[in-house]
Amino acid sequence: MERSTIAAIATPAAPGGIGIVRLSGPRAVAIALSVFSSRPDAAAASLSEAGAESHRMYHGYVFDDDALVDEVLLVVMRAPRSYTGEDVAEIHTHGGPAVVSAVCDLVLRAGAEPAAPGEFTQRAFLNGRIDLTQAEAVADMIEAASIEQVKAAAAQVSGEIRQAVSGLKQSLAGLMAEMEAAIEFDDQVEGSFSPEKAACRIETEVLPCLQDLLDRRRATEAGRGATVVIAGPPNAGKSTLLNRLLGTDRALVSEIPGTTRDLVDGRVWVSGTPFVFTDTAGLRPDSGDAVEAMGMARARTAMDQADLILFVVDAAAGMGPESGALFCEASAKPFVVVANKSDLPEARGFMPPSAWPAAPVVHVSALHGLGIKELKNLLVRMVGEQAVPASGRAAPNPRHRAALVACREALVAAGAALKNGVPADVAVLDIRAAVDRLNEISGEGAGPTVLDAIFERFCIGK
Numbered sequence: 001m002e003r004s005t006i007a008a009i010a011t012p013a014a015p016g017g018i019g020i021v022r023l024s025g026p027r028a029v030a031i032a033l034s035v036f037s038s039r040p041d042a043a044a045a046s047l048s049e050a051g052a053e054s055h056r057m058y059h060g061y062v063f064d065d066d067a068l069v070d071e072v073l074l075v076v077m078r079a080p081r082s083y084t085g086e087d088v089a090e091i092h093t094h095g096g097p098a099v100v101s102a103v104c105d106l107v108l109r110a111g112a113e114p115a116a117p118g119e120f121t122q123r124a125f126l127n128g129r130i131d132l133t134q135a136e137a138v139a140d141m142i143e144a145a146s147i148e149q150v151k152a153a154a155a156q157v158s159g160e161i162r163q164a165v166s167g168l169k170q171s172l173a174g175l176m177a178e179m180e181a182a183i184e185f186d187d188q189v190e191g192s193f194s195p196e197k198a199a200c201r202i203e204t205e206v207l208p209c210l211q212d213l214l215d216r217r218r219a220t221e222a223g224r225g226a227t228v229v230i231a232g233p234p235n236a237g238k239s240t241l242l243n244r245l246l247g248t249d250r251a252l253v254s255e256i257p258g259t260t261r262d263l264v265d266g267r268v269w270v271s272g273t274p275f276v277f278t279d280t281a282g283l284r285p286d287s288g289d290a291v292e293a294m295g296m297a298r299a300r301t302a303m304d305q306a307d308l309i310l311f312v313v314d315a316a317a318g319m320g321p322e323s324g325a326l327f328c329e330a331s332a333k334p335f336v337v338v339a340n341k342s343d344l345p346e347a348r349g350f351m352p353p354s355a356w357p358a359a360p361v362v363h364v365s366a367l368h369g370l371g372i373k374e375l376k377n378l379l380v381r382m383v384g385e386q387a388v389p390a391s392g393r394a395a396p397n398p399r400h401r402a403a404l405v406a407c408r409e410a411l412v413a414a415g416a417a418l419k420n421g422v423p424a425d426v427a428v429l430d431i432r433a434a435v436d437r438l439n440e441i442s443g444e445g446a447g448p449t450v451l452d453a454i455f456e457r458f459c460i461g462k
């Protein structure tokens, strides 16, 4: 049965540097070439299907009839040397949502069918390029929020769980072969099969490997990162610091104290560790402004929920006595004093009074970007000290774990049966049940409901 040729946008639906339209299936190359020309002045296909080499990038243009749509790069990957194991073609356009969807529409019009979520990876699985644990790891990679999770997903994509499971299957297949031979030649051959030895192999070879796999934990806690709240008196430069840390112009900045009222946050990865930074309203004794008071209440709630507080002060202005009370509030959490505006001469030599709670002090200029690297390094160190170490190795997910536990039960039952003199043709059923559970993990003979549940998790274009 010939499979259809599918197409989808493989990149997010947001402005970016590059957007990719991906095709897979027997007509992938022909369809991609039908909208592609290597010359800017002619819509006629100038690269032949046979002439397009595998794994080579071609520069050219996409046309909609005679109208130029975009200057692009095209790559063809021939079956079976591709992600899906089928012919694959990719058109790399400029990364605007309008241009990427225009190019996707063109290939759909030229005969491709829209891909379902996860269908590229599903085809890689159905074509035997990857097993189910590797397909799941592709989804884990997309969802990974820390470098630890990235490394564990990469290990699993490369087959770490697949190999462990297939090692277990091989041991059990050897054992089953011996038992089946013993069953068949029961009367002729004597003493070639020992139930005690078989039980011993299960206990000393198979179960420890299985337990080793079950003992591996996923890196969910470690490298989870931290929620960092930026707090302090008004006008200290908190919003300027947020913008500097995120590298975008996220929050309003002005020289008027009390500019920020709502919480403003953004996520950023520092050395692979995820951080959510939250900017807050400046804290000061009641100014009589009801809205500002609501903002300050939100700031305090955010501080309560923070993993870590950056207490920003205007080092050039120094700290009034009212800052002392704020300082004590912040010190309920791990906190860092950010002495801002260190570009100004008045900020030189700034230190918080020694009577106030001790904390690391980092001198920065949020406006000019001075000291930001040192601040980020300190944050990564502080968060790293709170985190549980992770192995970066692949570890079973809950689906694998359930199957491994059931497999262990079946093997314990088989071991007991063999030791208690249960006939081999009965004991072998437990071992077969154990193998079935392992096959479930790798996806051999997995039914459509299991597969649907797994590939539903994916986004379109993956």
Ligand SMILES: Nc1nc2c(c(=O)[nH]1)N(C=O)[C@@H](CNc1ccc(C(=O)N[C@@H](CCC(=O)O)C(=O)O)cc1)CN2
Residues within 6 Å of the ligand: 020, 055, 077, 080, 081, 082, 083, 090
């Ligand atoms: N542009 C682009 N980037 C991507 C992907 C993709 O499909 N397209 N990937 C997908 O999600 C990931 C990479 N995965 C891939 C896996 C296998 C092959 C491949 O062509 N394998 C052949 C050839 C190997 C070789 O010649 O060295 C093979 O294994 O036979 C390509 C990408 C991440 N980056």
Ligand SMILES: Nc1nc2c(ncn2[C@@H]2O[C@H](COP(=O)(O)OP(=O)(O)OP(=O)(O)O)[C@@H](O)[C@H]2O)c(=O)[nH]1
Residues within 6 Å of the ligand: 233, 234, 235, 236, 237, 238, 239, 240, 241, 252, 253, 254, 255, 256, 257, 258, 259, 260, 261, 280, 281, 282, 283, 340, 341, 342, 343, 344, 364, 365, 366, 367, 368
């Ligand atoms: N010289 C200098 N000025 C800065 C620096 N950081 C911020 N400023 C200025 O200080 C003023 C206040 O900055 P904001 O970032 O709005 O201060 P804020 O702490 O968010 O203030 P509120 O939202 O009112 O609490 C602005 O005029 C900034 O340009 C700095 O590092 N050096």
Ligand SMILES: [Mg+2]
Residues within 6 Å of the ligand: 238, 239, 240, 251, 252, 253, 259, 260, 279, 280, 282
């Ligand atoms: Mg502000």
